[in-house]
Amino acid sequence: MLAAERKIKIIEYVRKHNVASVAQLSQDFGVHEATIRRDLSEIEKEGRLRRTHGGVVLVEGVSSEPSFTVRASERVEEKIRIAERAAEMIEEGDNIILDSGTTTLQIAKALVNKSNLTIVTNDINIAAELRDCKDIKVIVTGGILYPESFMLNGLFTDNALKTLHVSKAFIAIPAFHPKRGLTHFDDRLVSSKRSMIEAATETIVVTDHTKLGGVSLHMVAPINQIKTLITGKEASETQIRQFVESGVGVYTV
Structure with a gap:
């Protein structure tokens, strides 16, 4: 053969x-x-x-994902490791965006002892996590509430993001491919993620290893717009090498 x-x-x-x-x-x-x-x-x-x-x-096309409740209970240890590494990249005085997601929620939990930060988010869960942090200013974008996940999205969200500039945006995504970049199965969520990326000097994708290599229907951003990936050590050496060869800095934790 x-x-x-x-x-x-x-x-x-x-x-x-x-x-x-x-x-x-x-x-x-x-x-x-x-x-x-x-x-x-x-x-x-x-x-x-x-x-x-x-x-x-x-590797199949990504056309859906589990509910927020299910996702929040999956690969928790990996997401915590990713969040702790992400928190190390955030410096005093930073203005940052935390995209809605279960991994970015863990980043918020890792930031509660930080000070002099401004955090922009479209996630009510993240805002609530930081509500008692006196030295962290939280800006909630507004938008249509998705009750299942407490995410905000839509025209109000986009308009708020387009008025801002931040040093870093931490983006959650269901599919990240080393050649096809960031993609999403839900066209309604694409615009706000693009606005987050456009608002940031540096875009950092935070995702567990199961999302790597996936491709979905709608383009969010090409690979050359992504500076850094933080993922779990469970990712294969080949996966990591492909992202590095595409110009992405990769941290495995």
Whole structure:
């Protein structure tokens, strides 16, 4: 079997079984594990599969995400590590944006002992987390309330963001690809995220490793608009290398 044909068969196998190990693929295709690893590396560069510890999973288009309640209970330890690293990047006197999300909420929790900050957010949960911080000014954008997540969005949100300039924007996203950049499945949420990025000198994506490599329908920002990614140490070396090669500074925690 030619390498090109084998790679097609590998993708079909993973699509059928959802996940596969190097050892299993080696056995099923009758080739050495080193050959399978080389095939998987090439397929991953094409953005069609994502390597995991000891195996591989299919990269599908991101068309939805779990509810806020479910997301808030998933990968909590990883999100806390990401938040603590993000907090280390925030200096006294900074004006920052915290996008709505479960990881950015953890950043707010990591900032409660900081002082002389101005935080702009479209998330009522984040504003409430910081309500007792006397040395932190909180600006809430306004907008239409999404009751399930306490996120604010819409025309009022966009108009508020377009009047501001901040040093750093911490952006949450369901899909971040090293070539296709930031994408989102919900067109209603694209405009506010773009406004956040435009308002910031530096854009920092904070996301757990499961969002890496995903692609969704609507473009939020190309990869060259993203300066930094903070993600979990669970991300594969190949994933990290692809973002670095695209010009993104990456911190794994």
